[in-house]
Amino acid sequence: MPSLPLSPIRTGGKPARISDHRLEVDGLTFEVHRSDRRKTLQITVERSGELSIVAPSQVTDQHLIDFVEEKLLWIHTKIEEKARLQERAPVKEFVEGEGFLYLGKSYRLRLVEKQLVDLSLKNGRFCLRRSSIHRGRDAFISWYARRAQQWFEKQVTEHATRMGVQVKEVKVQDLGFRWGSFGSDGRISFHWKAILLPPRIVQYVMVHELAHAHHPDHSSSFWIKVEQHLPDWRWRKTWLAENGIQVEGL
Numbered sequence: 001m002p003s004l005p006l007s008p009i010r011t012g013g014k015p016a017r018i019s020d021h022r023l024e025v026d027g028l029t030f031e032v033h034r035s036d037r038r039k040t041l042q043i044t045v046e047r048s049g050e051l052s053i054v055a056p057s058q059v060t061d062q063h064l065i066d067f068v069e070e071k072l073l074w075i076h077t078k079i080e081e082k083a084r085l086q087e088r089a090p091v092k093e094f095v096e097g098e099g100f101l102y103l104g105k106s107y108r109l110r111l112v113e114k115q116l117v118d119l120s121l122k123n124g125r126f127c128l129r130r131s132s133i134h135r136g137r138d139a140f141i142s143w144y145a146r147r148a149q150q151w152f153e154k155q156v157t158e159h160a161t162r163m164g165v166q167v168k169e170v171k172v173q174d175l176g177f178r179w180g181s182f183g184s185d186g187r188i189s190f191h192w193k194a195i196l197l198p199p200r201i202v203q204y205v206m207v208h209e210l211a212h213a214h215h216p217d218h219s220s221s222f223w224i225k226v227e228q229h230l231p232d233w234r235w236r237k238t239w240l241a242e243n244g245i246q247v248e249g250l
């Protein structure tokens, strides 16, 4: 048994439980994805603190539990790290030279005296009207939301047809910890923050949500669907889990 100083819930031999796609160990719940293509076990701690494991299909439940128990210290450390990062996400200041992301690139801020709109992106600079500084955050959010709406509408139209999905409406809003969601009513929603991510990552977010039209869960059939349209989805998913946090703090 490994020593587990970081675990708050350890009750000394609390039995691990496994059901369909869920594994509970030491008070932690993991979503389990099995795949024939998978050769090794991998644990991911999402930015929201959610946990998932991808595993080769033939791995036994006991092997999964042993693997998780061995990694408990690492998992708890990761969870704490994410929580700390979330607390310390740098808050942007609306001053000359501050960098703001858009589709994975950082653009510096310029404060301008005269401009018809609060905010614009011109010649590689975000231009914020000086008289609008006090509502800088709102100006950025509505700028991002507008761009996100355009980007997703165009891309969803293209990909939905290819993925055999009927989309009724594309919505962009603040989704809290989620990047996107697919409603049973055919409405697909994305967080406005997604437009700050690099294009290949935004694309993964979109394909992920479109695949939910076929499979509402994260079962292996879901991931097969994602893979059909985005064969290299794995690195994109990992990138998002590890770096998505950077887009916080506006």
Ligand SMILES: [Zn+2]
Binding pocket: 208, 212, 218
């Ligand atoms: Zn999902």
